[in-house]
Amino acid sequence: MPIIEVKNLSKSYEYYRQESGLMGAVKSFFARETLYAEAVKGINFSIEEGELVGFLGPNGAGKTTTLKMLSGILYPTSGDARVLGFKPTDRKKEYQRQFALVMGQKNQLVADLPAMESFILNKEIYEVSDNDFKKTLNELVDVLDIGNILDIQTRKLSLGQRMKCELAAALIHSPKVLFLDEPTIGLDVVAQKNIRDFLKRYNKEKKTTIILTSHYMEDIKDLCRRVIIINLGKVIYDGAIDELIKKHAPYKLLKITFDENGIRRDQVEKYGEVLEFSSYRAVIKVARGDAKKVAIALLSSPLPVDDILIDEVDIDDVIRKVFGK
Amino acid sequence: MKKYLTIIKTYWQRGLTYRFTILAYRAGEMAEAVVLVLMWTAIYSDQNVIKGFTLPEMITYFLIGNLFSAATRNFLPGLMSRDIKDGGLSMFLLRPMSYFNFILSREIGRISFVTALSLVTNGLIILFFLNYFIFNFDIPYLLLIAIMISLAFIIELLISYIVGLVAFWTDEVDGLHSTFDKLKKLFSGGYFPISILPAIFVNVSYALPFAYSFFVPAQLYLKKIDLMAGARGIFVQIVWIIALYAISNWIWKKGLRRYEGVGI
Numbered sequence: 240m241p242i243i244e245v246k247n248l249s250k251s252y253e254y255y256r257q258e259s260g261l262m263g264a265v266k267s268f269f270a271r272e273t274l275y276a277e278a279v280k281g282i283n284f285s286i287e288e289g290e291l292v293g294f295l296g297p298n299g300a301g302k303t304t305t306l307k308m309l310s311g312i313l314y315p316t317s318g319d320a321r322v323l324g325f326k327p328t329d330r331k332k333e334y335q336r337q338f339a340l341v342m343g344q345k346n347q348l349v350a351d352l353p354a355m356e357s358f359i360l361n362k363e364i365y366e367v368s369d370n371d372f373k374k375t376l377n378e379l380v381d382v383l384d385i386g387n388i389l390d391i392q393t394r395k396l397s398l399g400q401r402m403k404c405e406l407a408a409a410l411i412h413s414p415k416v417l418f419l420d421e422p423t424i425g426l427d428v429v430a431q432k433n434i435r436d437f438l439k440r441y442n443k444e445k446k447t448t449i450i451l452t453s454h455y456m457e458d459i460k461d462l463c464r465r466v467i468i469i470n471l472g473k474v475i476y477d478g479a480i481d482e483l484i485k486k487h488a489p490y491k492l493l494k495i496t497f498d499e500n501g502i503r504r505d506q507v508e509k510y511g512e513v514l515e516f517s518s519y520r521a522v523i524k525v526a527r528g529d530a531k532k533v534a535i536a537l538l539s540s541p542l543p544v545d546d547i548l549i550d551e552v553d554i555d556d557v558i559r560k561v562f563g564k
Numbered sequence: 565m566k567k568y569l570t571i572i573k574t575y576w577q578r579g580l581t582y583r584f585t586i587l588a589y590r591a592g593e594m595a596e597a598v599v600l601v602l603m604w605t606a607i608y609s610d611q612n613v614i615k616g617f618t619l620p621e622m623i624t625y626f627l628i629g630n631l632f633s634a635a636t637r638n639f640l641p642g643l644m645s646r647d648i649k650d651g652g653l654s655m656f657l658l659r660p661m662s663y664f665n666f667i668l669s670r671e672i673g674r675i676s677f678v679t680a681l682s683l684v685t686n687g688l689i690i691l692f693f694l695n696y697f698i699f700n701f702d703i704p705y706l707l708l709i710a711i712m713i714s715l716a717f718i719i720e721l722l723i724s725y726i727v728g729l730v731a732f733w734t735d736e737v738d739g740l741h742s743t744f745d746k747l748k749k750l751f752s753g754g755y756f757p758i759s760i761l762p763a764i765f766v767n768v769s770y771a772l773p774f775a776y777s778f779f780v781p782a783q784l785y786l787k788k789i790d791l792m793a794g795a796r797g798i799f800v801q802i803v804w805i806i807a808l809y810a811i812s813n814w815i816w817k818k819g820l821r822r823y824e825g826v827g828i
C-alpha cells in the first residue's frame with residue numbers, strides 16, 4: 240500500500256485585486272471583487288514507503304499548497320489525499336505524531352529561546368519518552384553538528400545553523416513521513432551540501448518517506464531518483480529522473496580535452512553542435528544514439544585528443560525545457 | 565499535563581527576557597492609580613457620600629478592582645491575529661495538540677510573570693494609600709472572590725480567544741479588540757462603579773460576564789452585596805463559560821476552513 244496517495248486533489252484560493260494608490264484602496268474598502276486562484280488542479284500521485292521524491296516546479300506552481308494539504312493545514316477544495324491511511328485535514332493525533340513539515344521560510348523554533356527549549360517543547364507535545372528523546376537528540380546533534388549552538392537564542396543563529404536546528408526540531412519525534420519545502424533556501428553551497436548529506440543518510444537509515452521541494456537542482460540530482468514536476472497546478476511529469484533526461488534530452492555531451500598545441504574551432508564543428516570551446520577543450524552536443532560513434536571518430540582523427548567524456552545534458556536545462564512547455 | 569506545564573515554563577522563560585518592557589509598563593500603572601486617587605479626592609472635597617460610596621470606599625473600590633483586573637487580563641488577541649495573518653498558525657496545526665490548549669498554556673506562561681509583578685505594584689499602591697484603604701478579612705467573602713476571579717480569568721481568555729479568531733475573516737483585530745476592551749471596562753465598572761448608573765444598566769451588567777472581573781468582586785469586598793448575590797454571580801459566570809466555549813469551538817471550525825496558511 241502506498242504511504243501517500245493523492246487523487247484529483249485541487250485547491251483554489253480566494254483573493255482580490257486592489258488598484259494602486261489611495262483611490263484604489265478606498266474603492267476596495269467598499270467593494271471587492273472576489274477572484275479565485277486555482278493553485279492546484281486535480282493532481283494525482285502515489286508514493287511508496289522509503290521513497291525520496293523531488294517535487295519540482297517553477298514559482299507559483301502549487302508545490303507548497305500541495306504540501307500544506309498533505310499536512311492538514313489547508314482543506315482541499317476537492318479531491319482526496321491520504322497519508323499513512325489518514326485524511327490529513329482530520330488532524331488526528333496519531334497522524335500528526337508520524338509526520339513533520341519543514342519549511343525553509345517558516346520557523347517553528349521559538350525565536351527568543353535557545354533551540355534546546357524548543358526541542359524539549361516538541362518532546363512534550365509529541366509525547367516522546369525520555370529515553371527516545373535522548374537517543375534521537377544525540378544522533379541528530381551529532382550528524383547535524385549542532386552541539387555547540389543549542390544554548391544560543393535561535394534568532395541569533397545564522398540561517399544555516401537555524402535550518403539545522405529546525406530540522407532537528409522536526410525530527411525529534413522520528414516521523415515516518417517528512418515534507419520538506421525548500422529546506423536549503425538561502426544557504427551557502429557548503430551548508431546545502433551538509434543538509435543534503437544529512438537527508439540522504441537519514442532517508443537511507445530510517446526508511447523515512449520524504450517529499451522535497453527545491454529550486455536547487457543539486458539537491459534534486461543528489462537526493463532523488465524520482466521527481467514529480469508540476470506546473471500551473473498540474474502534474475506534467477512523474478517518474479525517474481533518468482527517464483526524464485532520456486525523454487526530454489535526446490542528446491549527450493562529449494567533453495573533449497586536447498593536448499599539444501590545441502585545435503581550431505572549425506576542426507571540431509563537423510562532429511556536432513559546439514557548446515563550449517577553447518583551444519584545449521570543447522563540449523559538443525550529439526544525438527544520444529550517435530555519441531559512441533562520434534567519440535570513436537574523434538579518437539581516430541588526427542586531432543590531438545587527450546581525453547573524451549560522454550556525459551548527460553545538465554538537468555537544469557532539461558527542467559527548464561520541461562517548465563517552458 | 566506535563567506538556568502544558570512545559571509550555572507554561574517555556575513561555576514564562578521567554579517572558580523574562582523582556583523584563584525591561586514589563587517593568588516599564590508597571591510605572592504607567594502606578595502613575596495611573598495615583599492620578600485616580602487624586603481625582604476622586606478632589607471630587608469628594610465638598611461632599612462625603614456619592615451614590616452610597618464614601619471616599620475610602622470609592623478609593624478601595626478602584627484599588628482592589630485594579631488588582632482584580634490585573635489578575636484576570638490577557639493579551640491573547642494580538643498574538644492570535646498575528647499567528648493567523650502571518651501563517652504562524654500552520655506550525656501549530658501540525659502538532660498533536662490543539663491550538664486552543666497550546667495558546668492557553670502559552671498565555672498563562674506569558675502573563676504569569678507580568679501578572680505577578682502587576683499584583684505586586686498594585687499591592688504597593690494600596691500600601692501607599694493605606695489611610696484610605698478598607699480591609700476585609702472575612703474568609704467566606706475572600707473565598708468567593710477568589711473563585712469569581714479565577715472564573716473571570718477563564719472568561720476573559722475565552723472572550724479574547726473569540727476576538728482573536730475573528731482574524732480568520734478580517735486578518736486584523738486590533739480595532740475590534742480595542743473597542744471591546746473599552747466596552748468591557750465600562751460594563752465591568754472599571755471607569756466608575758456601575759451602581760451609580762440607572763438600575764437597568766446594572767441589571768444588564770449582571771447578566772454580562774464583564775462585571776465579574778471588577779465591579780462584582782469589588783462590591784463583595786466592600787460588602788455592598790451579600791454572599792448570596794455573589795453565588796448567583798458564579799452561576800452566571802459558569803453559564804457564560806459554557807456558552808463561550810461552545811461559541812469559540814464553532815467559530816474555530818468555521819474559521820479554519822477559511823485559513824490559508826499564507827506567508828510561504
Ligand SMILES: Nc1ncnc2c1ncn2[C@@H]1O[C@H](COP(=O)(O)OP(=O)(O)OP(=O)(O)O)[C@@H](O)[C@H]1O
Nearest residue numbers: 252254276278297298299300301302303304824826
Ligand atoms: N493565500 C493565497 N491566496 C491567494 N493565492 C495564493 C495564496 N497562496 C498561494 N496562492 C497562489 O497559488 C499558486 C500556488 O502557490 P504555491 O505557494 O503553492 O506555489 P509554489 O509552487 O510553492 O511556488 P514557489 O516555488 O514560489 O514556492 C500561486 O499562483 C500563488 O499566487
Ligand SMILES: [Mg+2]
Nearest residue numbers: 302303420828
Ligand atoms: Mg513554495
